[in-house]
Amino acid sequence: MATTTTATKTEQDIVMPPEPPGPVMWLRKNLFSNWYNSLLTIISLTVLYLAVSGVLRWAISQADWRPVVNHPLLYLVGQYPRDQLWRIGVGLVLASFLAGASMRYWGRVMQVVVLTYAAFLAVLTAWPPAGQALTNEIRIFLLVNIAIIGAGYLAGRQLRIRSGLLLAAWLFTLALTLVLLRGFSGSRAAPTLSTQIWTGLLLILVLSSGIGHLFARNARIKRGLLLGAFLFSLSLIVVVLRGFPLARAVSPVSTQLWGGLLVTMLLSVGGIVLSFPIGVLLALGRRSGLPVVRWLCTIFIEVVRGVPLIGILFMASLILPLFLPTDIRIDRLLRALIGMILFSAAYMAENVRGGLAAVPQGQVEAANALGLNNLKVTILIILPQALRAVIPPIVGQFISLFKDTTLAAGVAVLELLSVGLAVLQGTPEYFGLQMEVLLFIAAIFWILSYLMSYASLRLEAALGVGER
């Protein structure tokens, strides 16, 4: 009896699930749900059509892209001597390898970055051959770099490198590239020991730390060895290269010649990396129990945050030399970098302070109960937790610092925007083509910033910030 009733019920009263919404339903629901939405849709469609068709017509038939297409190297590296480009190449090879190796780390954020980087290399390889085109050597080199990324990826998968090690390698690459780009003045005397001994020392150090790393049991010792090896080899490379006959091959290149994307990257990456330790110290100082320290840090942070960046850049480039002894000369790019660092440090401090505030008080109390002193509590308990929470805001800060590098144009630093303006000014036949150049620069900034903010969203999800 019971079974028959259920059977008939299922036959008759079963409610079929609603049809999945088709395109018409979607249109009705999302674009024409009521009269004012329909009106808004129609108006904005019309405006959109007019705008897009106008822009497309202009971009394809009217715009003259010569000032953009003809000078790829200027936009990339400025007037860096063309016969010295190999130095940038060295940095690029290292970066490509590390980028490939880093792909598996940091919540796969690096995937986005690395794929963009590879796409960037590919676009450059296929850059139209016009004007001062890229030579075939450069194109091949760029293609090889894509292969190096692949090699780095495979190596990273095989070796399972620690992410701390990768970070150290990135910093090392950055420092080495800077040293190479700058070069050494030949007039400096060779180091007191002969170069062979220095080279030998360097090799022994690198080898022994490598071997030590392989055999050491304790992770802390391993880390210490590696860090020590990096620092030592960096300092040794500087010393050794100076003394080497090679030093003549890496003769100094004035930073006046540096330009384009190279300088933009240098200012933004250098600014964020170097402002990080200062910012952490300032944040700790601002939360310190010592009133004098707290006040000094607060004053610095609030003053810097209260004035415009362009003002700080001008201070760094015009006023700072006046406050230093007359025999100290800092070159223009470095002064701009100092300005960026000071500016960024104040904002970094506020970000880090947010992270510090997010560490529960119970953690500090527990650490104190275990008998850790204040320094150890800060370094071992508070900072690791606080810094993980502030990675997303730091990425955000990096994006805005990256955009703010354009202001360095005001103190005669040839970053991307000022290279564009210089290209326009330097060539009479480009008169009136501002729109093309500015749109190109805007597009570069847009793509890079957008990808970074996209990556930062993924990073936030991967770190699980706010879910604890």
Place this chain on the structure above:
Amino acid sequence: MLRQQDIPFWRDERILRIAAQVISAVLVVAFLWWMVDNMISAANQRGISLGFRFLRESAGFPLGESPIPYDPSRSFAYAFYVGFLKTVQVSALGIILATIVGVIVGLARLSSNWLISKLAIAFIEAHRNIPLLVLLFLWYRGVFLKLPRVRDSLTWPGQIYLNQRGLFLPWPRLNESGQIFLIALILGIVLAAAAWIILKRVRVATGKPTYFGAISLALLILIPAAGWFLSGGEPLHWDIPALSGFNFVGGVNLTPEFAALLVGLFTYTAAFIAEVVRAGIQAVNRGQLEAARAVGLNYYQLLSLVVFPQALRVIIPPLISQYLNLTKNSSLAFFIGFSELFYIGKTTINQAGRAIQVFLLVMAVYLALSLLTSLILNLYNRRIQFVER
């Protein structure tokens, strides 16, 4: 007692605290002393004067446009004052426009209309990911300087002209008998605002209808109208721009520099404000919306009585920092040649040197503006925040 004395002084926390503070203070003071000493000796060597007396000398450089009469024979101090006024002018206008556009875009971003919401996202992403300086150059060199020449001005109804020299608008100006109207207008606005605030308080306190909207609207219209008739019916006349020779004369002229700066600043900041507004609205508890609907509020009431008052608490703090950013960003006018405070500072350094004094002055003004704005808005913020019990 004995154990107390056993602690050596380098382990005594009280002494350590004092020592740490003294050492850090001494280090900072010594560093500053060293820098200032360098500066003074260099200044003495080169014979640079470090006083502020130059402010009384005549500036000698022309300024494009000025809210108050200015000519190159005026003093540097006066030029700085003009620059300060222009900074305040462009920041205030920018803040108002950015807030209006930002709120509209933020609401559009949350619209149920797919296209509108996507357009709002496009606007926001386009502005947030391009440097402000590039946007300013795009507006200035790409748009405002590419406008038609004066002879081929774009003409809009209401005698508005747009050309390379900027935007020309008709502007109401006071006649001689217009003072009474002006006073009546101000009186009307003040009384209307006062009536609104007081009567609304009474309404909230007693629950009785006080018709505060109608009464203040009536005050707002009637008092200026009375002033209009008292002044003889013709207190104002329209100052209409007219082509004379090579340029327009009369009306109000927004130079391309000013227009580019204003447009660039307010659209850029609006994109950030839109995100702030969106986050604030999304932070309002869904239950609040459902409860408001259940009580029978319509959409407008829902927004104005339930959503906005609660969203404001989340919106105000980041909004303050956006306003401050806009004010500080107005210094980028320097790049497109709009003579606000920073530009005048730089010009003074080029003409008269004295970089240190000029920078001290300019930075102090920006700092004071920032601190003042954040002070006022923080007070307001404190008033509207939840009181936690």
